[in-house]
Amino acid sequence: ARSIDLAVIPGDGIGPEVVAEGLKVLTAVLPRDVKLETTAYDLGAARWHATGETLPDADLGRLKGHDAILLGAIGDPSVPSGVLERGLLLKLRFAFDHYVNLRPSRLFPNTATPLAGRPDIDFVVVREGTEGPYVGNGGSMRTGTPAEVATEVSINTAYGVERVVRDAFERAAARPARKLTLVHKNNVLVHAGHLWKNTVDRVGAEYPQVTTDYLHVDAATIFFVTQPERFDVIVTDNLFGDILTDLAAAVTGGIGLAASGNINPTGTYPSMFEPVHGSAPDIAGTGKADPTATVLSVALLLRHLGHEAEAARVEDAVTADLAERDAATPRTTVETGDALARRVAR
Numbered sequence: 001a002r003s004i005d006l007a008v009i010p011g012d013g014i015g016p017e018v019v020a021e022g023l024k025v026l027t028a029v030l031p032r033d034v035k036l037e038t039t040a041y042d043l044g045a046a047r048w049h050a051t052g053e054t055l056p057d058a059d060l061g062r063l064k065g066h067d068a069i070l071l072g073a074i075g076d077p078s079v080p081s082g083v084l085e086r087g088l089l090l091k092l093r094f095a096f097d098h099y100v101n102l103r104p105s106r107l108f109p110n111t112a113t114p115l116a117g118r119p120d121i122d123f124v125v126v127r128e129g130t131e132g133p134y135v136g137n138g139g140s141m142r143t144g145t146p147a148e149v150a151t152e153v154s155i156n157t158a159y160g161v162e163r164v165v166r167d168a169f170e171r172a173a174a175r176p177a178r179k180l181t182l183v184h185k186n187n188v189l190v191h192a193g194h195l196w197k198n199t200v201d202r203v204g205a206e207y208p209q210v211t212t213d214y215l216h217v218d219a220a221t222i223f224f225v226t227q228p229e230r231f232d233v234i235v236t237d238n239l240f241g242d243i244l245t246d247l248a249a250a251v252t253g254g255i256g257l258a259a260s261g262n263i264n265p266t267g268t269y270p271s272m273f274e275p276v277h278g279s280a281p282d283i284a285g286t287g288k289a290d291p292t293a294t295v296l297s298v299a300l301l302l303r304h305l306g307h308e309a310e311a312a313r314v315e316d317a318v319t320a321d322l323a324e325r326d327a328a329t330p331r332t333t334v335e336t337g338d339a340l341a342r343r344v345a346r
């Protein structure tokens, strides 16, 4: 598209700081004839304190009209746990049917990781984004008594599993290694596990060029650390994907580099791009936050909107910049943003 109508949700903690740098890089990389228009949305802890609102229908309705959403981080210690997570972040993912939660992991140069020097690590987790234990299906009986019973029922629909599995196969078929690993726990979670495994087997028959593999989630955590090069595309449910992608970030250079896209592949709703990390209230305002994860999320945004050359340019700039970073002299958030913007500028 020759224009980008972007909604921006800076959010809480370091969110506004990293988003500012993400936008700086986005502005610098876009060809002059692509018009970028941004609209900021005041959502998060401050809004909740002021009005008691998390994500009113009016905001949701306006957000729906944009081409994409860039989100910084949500969550603050002054707000009860879960209020903003459920009422804002997860509400956006569910309302905009972000069924593909895309979380790539690459081993960047010169990063502090237990895997430094290992063979190339380049895999992507396709985390289901709208079902699983995240739907809030459950309840509690005799709450607060010694006889309390709490349930949290994971929802897995044939429709929901098949569409994310298909997306993962498409991604695997387009990559050089052409390998798809299903991660689940079908030796214990037999009902959902059966649906996931059967779906991968059935859809996989349509992709003979893609090798498929299955791992229990506990075994997968071992291989993330001992043999990460065995992974190419991983498809998994919402909760396993949440946990695995934090681990993936930790072993490939830290949560400061992990990008994500909450994607609605049908294009019915705007997709949303955000760093995997949280609002880090402990370092908010200190200028210490690394905006790189947000900048890499901007690359995913560019790719999603069809600006492949610009996306690659941003990723190459990050790779080159990391290679030259000196851990002994840490840069500020703004310095890193400036350095990346300079590298992508044409």
Ligand code: IPM
Pocket (backbone or CB within 6 Å): 085, 086, 089, 090, 242, 276
């Ligand atoms: C993430 C976060 C969220 C999730 C939380 C904040 C609800 O951990 O984006 O990974 O669990 O999906």
Ligand code: MN
Pocket (backbone or CB within 6 Å): 242, 243, 246
């Ligand atoms: Mn998470």
